[in-house]
Amino acid sequence: MRKPDGRKIDHGTLETIRIRVARQIVDDGANADELAKALGFSRAAVFSWAQQYRDGGIEALRAKPIPGRPKKMTDQQADQIYTILCTKTPDQMQFDFQLWTRWLVRDLIARLFGISITEQAVGRMLRRWGMSPQRPTTQATQRDEAKVMRWKTEQFPKIRAEARQVGATVYFGDEASVRTDHHGGATWAPVGETPVISRTGDRKSVLMLSAVSAQGKLHFMLQQGGSVDSKVFIEFCRKLLQDDGGKVFLIVDNVSYHDSKAVRRFVAGTDGRLRIFFLSPYAPDTNPDEWVWNNVKTAQIGRKMMGVDPSE
Structure with missing residues (x-):
C-alpha cells in the first residue's frame, strides 16, 4: 500500500x-x-x-501473506549464485562448458544447495537480477597483461610525445575484409514467418585498409578480392603519406607483413616521414581502428543490403 x-x-x-x-x-x-x-x-x-x-x-x-510461491533460495544463496555467475566460468566450477546457460545455472543451484528449480524459473530469476543472454568477446590465452599495461602507460605515451616534438600525426592502422553475402544481423518478424531479403547472389569480397587518428582523421583504401601482403600494405602507406602531407607515426599489430624486409626498405626510403610502431601482441582492444570495422560489419554499414542494384 x-x-x-x-x-x-x-x-x-x-x-x-x-x-x-x-x-x-x-x-x-x-x-x-x-x-x-x-x-x-x-x-x-x-x-x-x-x-x-x-x-x-x-x-x-493482521497483514495477509504475500501471494505467490515462497522463495526456494534464501537471499544469501541468491547472492552466492549471482557472485559466481559474475566472477567465474562454468569450467571453473567443474562443469564441462565455458558459457552459462539456464540449465547450467539450474544444475549449479542443485549442486550447491540441493534445490530443484526449472529452467524457466532460472530465466525469470536471471532477468530480475539484471542479466541477459549475451555473446561473449574472446581473448587470446597468449595475451600478456603486463605487456599490455606497459604499452598503455609507457610505450604509447612516449610515441605520442615524440610525435608532438617532430610534428607527426599518430595513426592506428588495421585491415579487414567483408563479403557481399555478409550476415548483417537479425530482424523482427512474425513467429514462423522468416523474412526474405533480396541481395546479389555473387559472392565477392572487398579488402579494406584504414588508419584513424586520435583527432578522428580517417584514411582508407579498398581493394576487391585478394589478401593483404607487404605490397598492398606499402601501397596503403604510400597513399596515407600523400593524403596526410606531413609526418606519420603509424601504429599497427604484429602481423608478419607489417615488419617485412620490403616494408622496412620502404620506411627507410621515406626520409623519416613514416615510422611504424607495433601494438602489444594479442591486444586488439588497444587499437581504435578496430571500431572502424565494427561500424562497417556490425553497427551501420553491415546492416545495409550489399551488392543490390535497385535497377536490376
Missing part, C-alpha cells in the same frame, strides 16, 4: 498502523476524520479498519 504522497509502506508497518488507528476510534472514541487527515490516509480506509476491528478484533487487521 502507498500513502497519498506516493511513499510505499511495508506490510508490517501498515499492520501496526491499522491496529492502532482502529483501537483509537473504537476503544478510545477518536475522530476518524481527524485521524485520516493527520496520518495521510483516505477516510474510507480508516473507517474500513475500524469496522474490521469491530467485526473480527485485532486478527482481522
Whole structure:
C-alpha cells in the first residue's frame, strides 16, 4: 500500500498502523476524520479498519501473506549464485562448458544447495537480477597483461610525445575484409514467418585498409578480392603519406607483413616521414581502428543490403 504522497509502506508497518488507528476510534472514541487527515490516509480506509476491528478484533487487521510461491533460495544463496555467475566460468566450477546457460545455472543451484528449480524459473530469476543472454568477446590465452599495461602507460605515451616534438600525426592502422553475402544481423518478424531479403547472389569480397587518428582523421583504401601482403600494405602507406602531407607515426599489430624486409626498405626510403610502431601482441582492444570495422560489419554499414542494384 502507498500513502497519498506516493511513499510505499511495508506490510508490517501498515499492520501496526491499522491496529492502532482502529483501537483509537473504537476503544478510545477518536475522530476518524481527524485521524485520516493527520496520518495521510483516505477516510474510507480508516473507517474500513475500524469496522474490521469491530467485526473480527485485532486478527482481522493482521497483514495477509504475500501471494505467490515462497522463495526456494534464501537471499544469501541468491547472492552466492549471482557472485559466481559474475566472477567465474562454468569450467571453473567443474562443469564441462565455458558459457552459462539456464540449465547450467539450474544444475549449479542443485549442486550447491540441493534445490530443484526449472529452467524457466532460472530465466525469470536471471532477468530480475539484471542479466541477459549475451555473446561473449574472446581473448587470446597468449595475451600478456603486463605487456599490455606497459604499452598503455609507457610505450604509447612516449610515441605520442615524440610525435608532438617532430610534428607527426599518430595513426592506428588495421585491415579487414567483408563479403557481399555478409550476415548483417537479425530482424523482427512474425513467429514462423522468416523474412526474405533480396541481395546479389555473387559472392565477392572487398579488402579494406584504414588508419584513424586520435583527432578522428580517417584514411582508407579498398581493394576487391585478394589478401593483404607487404605490397598492398606499402601501397596503403604510400597513399596515407600523400593524403596526410606531413609526418606519420603509424601504429599497427604484429602481423608478419607489417615488419617485412620490403616494408622496412620502404620506411627507410621515406626520409623519416613514416615510422611504424607495433601494438602489444594479442591486444586488439588497444587499437581504435578496430571500431572502424565494427561500424562497417556490425553497427551501420553491415546492416545495409550489399551488392543490390535497385535497377536490376
